[in-house]
Amino acid sequence: MGMLDGKVALVTGAGRGIGRGIALLLAREGAAVVVNDLGTALSGEGKDESVAQQVVAEIQGFGGRAVANTESVADYAAAGRMVEQALEAFGRLDVVVNVAGILRDRMIFNMTEEEWDAVSAVHLNGTFNVCRQASALMRQQGSGRIINFSSVSAWGSPGQPNYAAAKYGILGLTAVLANSMAKYNVTANAILPYATTRMIDSTPRGQEFARVHGKPPSELAEGTEGDPANVAPMVAFLATDEAAGINGHFFGVRGYTISIYSHWELAAVLRKEGGWSPAEIAEVFPSTIGPLLDLPEPVELPGHDRPVRGTAAMQANPSSWREIAPGIQLWERRVYYDAKR
Ligand SMILES: NC(=O)c1ccc[n+]([C@@H]2O[C@H](COP(=O)([O-])OP(=O)(O)OC[C@H]3O[C@@H](n4cnc5c(N)ncnc54)[C@H](O)[C@@H]3O)[C@@H](O)[C@H]2O)c1
Structure with missing residues (x-):
């Protein structure tokens, strides 16, 4: 008996890294899975259909049910075909997990328009495309689970203006989904993960690790805390019926740690009858809101x-x-x- 017996899930970017771990665990918990992956390089260039097909073979290898989809989430019509494929192959769609992602890191003053557009197209537009297509079906059926992937880079990673902006946008979109779809019994939550995948190989720390150990960190991650498989249990939990009351939240999932962000709750309010002058704000701010900024x-x-x-x-x-x-x-x-x- 799995926690997701009888459910059908679509996982984008499920051929590698975090998405692959999610597809495998959802299938082990009994869900039938549409394994989407374009099979691109980290930069988003190229295409390799075997990447999604391999995960499908793994799932079928342990007796699970899965089909491959090798189209791009950046293509709105293709996102519609992903939803249709779930219906054709398995008769329904209960869970959507938007994991697909690429990187084109550059400081803001050097970034090209093309680098900005490419990252926005996959992360922000891609998440919209799949959510838009799936939400119409979920509204009709009166149930669903949406789990979107953001990143702590959204808080201001200096070399990732395109990625950080898209990942912050995904949080806004997730909050809208949570508020607009709750009445149809659809929940939407976001995950800010960390796992030792090829995304981490590309960082200065990952490159230093490879120089010292002769291998990129992702190749040595299996079975360690950084194993991308460690992100999957929280996603699988959010996909279950037990998680029906969890809606509109942002969870950090890193190794063996699960966190919740409360940044959108008010921390303090200052009110002055009749309004403020800048000098009055300057006078009371340091002793009231000021200490809350004191990290x-x-x-x-x-x-x-x-x-x-x-x-x-x-x-x-x-x-x-x-x-x-x-x-x-x-x-x-x-x-x-x-x-x-
Ligand atoms: N690894 C981390 O520590 C980390 C941290 C924060 C956020 N994230 C986010 O988690 C998600 C997964 O990251 P990962 O580290 O597993 O990356 P990864 O590169 O290992 O896997 C991403 C997968 O997405 C696929 N993909 C890329 N563009 C696609 C498209 N247009 N359509 C369909 N598939 C596409 C790739 O082929 C790849 O297999 C991403 O959204 C990433 O931004 C990862």
Whole structure:
């Protein structure tokens, strides 16, 4: 008995990395899977149909049900054909996971229009295309699960203006889906993952690792915390009937860690009857909202190219963690601020 017996899922970018791990786990939990992957290079160039077909063969190898789709999510009509393929092959579509992605990293002042367009086309337009096509069906059937892939790069990764903007856009789109589709029993949530895939191989840290170890990190990830398969359980959970009440949230999933972001909740409100002058804001801001901007000094951590900031720096303090059950640790931002008061 799997947690997804009888369900049908479409996973984009499911031929490699995180998407592959998701397709395999959804199938092991009993879902029939449309395995979409264009089979491109990391830059989005080229096409290789065997990438999706290989994952289909793996799923069929353990007795699961899957079909390959090798079209691009950047093509609106092709996204429609992905949904139709699920209906033709398996008779329904319950779960959509948008994982497909590429990188064209460049500093903003050097980025070409083509680099901007290529990344937006796959991430933001691609996620829209598949969500748009699938949501019409889910609205009709009165049920569905949508899980979109964003990234912490959205918070401002310096060399990724195209990728960060698209990934922030995906959060906005996910929030809209959550609010507009709830009445049709459709949930939409986003994942901000981290896993040692070829995306990580392309970073300066990944390249340094390859120089020292003679192999890119992704080739040594299997069975470690960085194994992309570790992102899949949270996605599979969100796809189940048990997760019906979880809607419109952004989860970080990194190795053995599952996090929730609360950045869109109000942290404090200042109100002055009749309105403000700039000088009045300058006077009260430092002692009211100001302390909330007061993040710890960046700290150096092993395995990071540069000092970590923000909540990652807060978590570096071991005493900010609580053991809530043997082997299970909990860190909460609230506790950090309570301790500062
Ligand atoms: N690896 C990480 O640490 C990390 C961190 C943050 C976000 N992400 C996001 O997670 C997702 C998966 O990343 P990954 O590291 O597994 O990458 P990956 O490169 O290993 O896999 C991405 C897959 O998407 C496919 N693809 C690319 N363009 C496509 C298109 N137009 N249509 C269909 N398929 C296409 C590729 O062929 C590839 O197999 C991406 O959206 C990525 O931006 C990854």
